[in-house]
Amino acid sequence: MDYEDSLDRALTETPEMSDAVDRFQVPDPEVRSEGNVTVYENFAGTHDRLNRTQEHLLKFFQSELGTSASIDDRGRARFTGDFKHSRVADALEEYVETFVTCSECGSPDTRLVEERGATVLKCDACGALSSVSEL
Incomplete structure (x- = not known):
């Protein structure tokens, strides 16, 4: 096999770069109100998927939402106040853009x-x- 044949074979068998980015799926936040508290049900799965500490992600949400928060014994984030799904989802998107995806x-x-x-x-x-x- 000559150089040109090897190069053609390598190019056809190499996956596209967009496939690497497409494999990354950010979990949609599952939020619900519980009195005057908003509970982020799948918070543990989200910070695991993003490969970030729960403390760092929680601190970001506290700053973005302008509220206090805590992690309960089931790994859920609890935000003081009533926040709509869209607001939490927007904050998560901002976090991923700033602290997860490479700018280059x-x-x-x-x-x-x-x-x-x-x-x-x-x-x-x-x-x-x-x-x-x-x-």
């Missing part, structure tokens, strides 16, 4: 790391480092 290649394969005293988003796919705001 769009990959969700990232992690938050400390670099010289600052938190940065490091992409495991392309190696890019992006600054992120502190919470």
